Amino acid sequence: MQSENRMFDDLVKFVNGAAGTLAGMGREAEAATRERAKEWIGGLDFVSRDEFEAVKAMAAAARDEADALKARLDALEAKAAKPKSTKP
Numbered sequence: 001m002q003s004e005n006r007m008f009d010d011l012v013k014f015v016n017g018a019a020g021t022l023a024g025m026g027r028e029a030e031a032a033t034r035e036r037a038k039e040w041i042g043g044l045d046f047v048s049r050d051e052f053e054a055v056k057a058m059a060a061a062a063r064d065e066a067d068a069l070k071a072r073l074d075a076l077e078a079k080a081a082k083p084k085s086t087k088p
Contacts, residue, residue, distance in 0.1 A: 047055075
């Protein structure tokens with residue numbers, strides 16, 4: 001009876017060790033895959049979220065400035081287009 005328990009104990013230890021090894025290999029494979037994906041995506045000239053947000057803010061500011069300048073130009077053109085009244 002004692003020998004059967006020892007055999008099962010050894011088998012359980014072996015299976016636990018193998019499971020731990022396989023889990024470690026899985027984590028290493030996942031890390032390597034993530035690293036390769038980062039390298040591949042990095043080579044595609046994508047921009048980071050921070051860079052995108054900064055350029056988006058600059059474009060919004062430029063659009064606002066252009067709208068203000070257009071309104072100012074329209075006002076100046078309207079003022080210049082008014083006929084001048086001449087006094088006799």
